[in-house]
Amino acid sequence: MLIAVIVGPWLWQVDPLAQNIGQRLAPPSLSHPLGSDQFGRDVLARMLIGGRWSLFGAGFVCIGTSCLGLVLGACCAVGPRWLDYLLSRITETFQAIPPVLLALALSAILSRSFSNLLLALILTNWTWYARMYRALILKELAMPYIEGAQAIGVKPLAILLRHVLPNLFGSMVVIATTNFGSVILNLSALSFIGFGLNPPTPEWGNLINESRAFFQREPRLMIIPGLCIATTVLWLNLLGNALRDRLDHYQGIRD
């Protein structure tokens, strides 16, 4: 699915925005393998471009939250106790509010745009990462080799960057992959209720939203993007599980 979204738009060079009123809601055919939508636009091309927005958006959110969560988790793990207490309470505060509600509030403050939606998702998603990284770093710091490094006089920052960080890398990949799917779901859900890309730019969530007006006549327009989301998320979840089984130092720490 990822490959299809990256390579697809080059292979299937049909303009996803080109309207052809004569072909409104046309059924699948050779020139339009998935048919066309209410403005005669090619559904396959829109699916592929829309997937780019969904996947790259969610990927950006995962990377952003990973960085934020890592830094805050590290602050909790190595900082003084009052900082740990304060940051833990802030984390709980953000956990106390449902992500969708917080994202709604943020997008109302920041005006509606795709980058603000991504920002809102980062701000609502980091708490889980921060708790996870805090636990992981604490566990890593308890390892004997850290004591050895301290004994030979390696500076604390160097221990964190040179010894702890590389060992966390596997877990970081697992955590981000596991979370990727749910970010896609949240992103498409918010985009579906109208906080995201504005039409005519396609994104899987707002494609479903646009299809609502026609979904009795042409359920295909709604079914296809939903299946795209479901298969992508399913694939990512399975990948995350497989990676977790492989890199098992992540196990035992569950939030």
Add this chain to the structure above:
Amino acid sequence: MSTLLRQSAGRLLSGLMVLWMVSMLAFLIIHMAPGDPARMLLSASGLDAPPAEAVAAKRRELGLDRPLLSQYVSWLGAVVQGDFGVSYRSGKPVWSMYRERLPATLLMAGLVLTVSLSIAIPLGLISAIKRHSLLDHAAQFLAVIGAAIPGFWIALVLILVFAAKLRWLPALGSATFKGMLLPAIVLALPNIALTSRLVRATTLDVLNQQYIVTARAKGRSEYGLLFGHALPNIAASLITPISLELAFLLTGTVIIETVFAYPGVGRMAVEAALVGDMPVLGLSVLIAGGIYVIANWCADLGMAALDPRLRQNANN
């Protein structure tokens, strides 16, 4: 007992701190919004183009010319007394708007929780006892699939099948049994998938404990084992997830309520966000935080009540 007391006091204190931070967040959400509240309130009361003096007077009346900190203090004082401000759009007190919508959400949360628990707990128990049976694999399969499908999409598919094609149920939600059925199914499905897997994992874990082996060695029947020894322990470990789930249902059903146009508090938040009615959003955030903190407290209390070991450890 003193350790337990100190622990509870610590929990209470962190909970209060979280509540306080939620209040700051809600205040910031209300105040960082674009647009002038004074102007919006005047237009809500019927003035189309309010004169500049009226706006300035309203700003003074609302205290918008004062420093942010003093505004926060007076806002918090009002909130503690139950005054959450008035809507920018309708001019009505937001608390009464919230209270109008609350019964629908409460009803839905109750229905969804009842339905999902009454299916998920037996399903999880059977999956654990008859491990690797057809039912276990089917439940596993459904849980994996269910975690990947967007809820709003399932909602649309159900509307398409049951409302548009078969015409059995209304497409729009309402606080009647028929109107609640479809949204309740959509909300219950992921719940059932998650909880049944959780019940299964906990049951397997509990059944491997030493005391189960001892009880079995003493000749207790398998059903006696399950209901007499295992079930209380399983219940104890389910309290936290279930209370958090309830907290989510009471606040976070935003998307599904929107799809079905269900008249609950979640949809109210979406409507408010779309038109920039910040006091309504602020109240939603505040209440969500409050529910979360209270749910956590209740879960802690419930755990202590159900699991004597927690009390025991605290005593030592």
